[in-house]
Amino acid sequence: MITLGYCCGLRLGEVLHLTWSDIDFEKGLLRIARKRSGADGPEWTPKDKDMRVLPLPAQAVSVLAELQAAAEDHQVHVFVNGKGPNRGGRVQRQNTWRDFNAIRERAGLPPCSFHHLRKTYCTNMAEALPIHVVQELAGHSQISTTRNHYLKVGPDFLGKARKVVEAFMPD
Numbered sequence: 001m002i003t004l005g006y007c008c009g010l011r012l013g014e015v016l017h018l019t020w021s022d023i024d025f026e027k028g029l030l031r032i033a034r035k036r037s038g039a040d041g042p043e044w045t046p047k048d049k050d051m052r053v054l055p056l057p058a059q060a061v062s063v064l065a066e067l068q069a070a071a072e073d074h075q076v077h078v079f080v081n082g083k084g085p086n087r088g089g090r091v092q093r094q095n096t097w098r099d100f101n102a103i104r105e106r107a108g109l110p111p112c113s114f115h116h117l118r119k120t121y122c123t124n125m126a127e128a129l130p131i132h133v134v135q136e137l138a139g140h141s142q143i144s145t146t147r148n149h150y151l152k153v154g155p156d157f158l159g160k161a162r163k164v165v166e167a168f169m170p171d
Helices: 002-008 012-016 058-070 093-106 115-126 131-138 143-150 155-168
Strands: 029-032 052-055
Touching: 002 012, 002 058, 002 115, 012 093, 052 131, 115 131, 115 143, 131 143
Parallel strands: none
Antiparallel strands: 029 052
């Protein structure tokens, strides 16, 4: 879950509702799409309501391949409970918060939330891609959301901006 939050910028709800049919291992793509109510579970709609396709970096493909190899034959969701009365059922949000905090504490990291992984993804993408591409990858309906909540001008950008201006100025 942490790998997908960090490498793909997924919201926690998107991770929890991810199914094996959403993953294209051959093309290295991940699809975030609405789920219809049925045997696979209740209806679910992504926050942005539109389907989006994301590139899966090799690290995420590797983690997902390991999970798929260990999955039960009938397992629909990528992340399921491994034990207890809900064994095989989709992992619930409250369990994820508890486990995420335990992992964070063991790693000696300061308090943060799963959403910080998404914020880091968007910030990293913004260093290499135009803002409208980051907006699409993040699934934001408004570019102002991407700009106001996820992107910050850091010291590296200030240095780059200085170099751009200096390149246009004669000595």
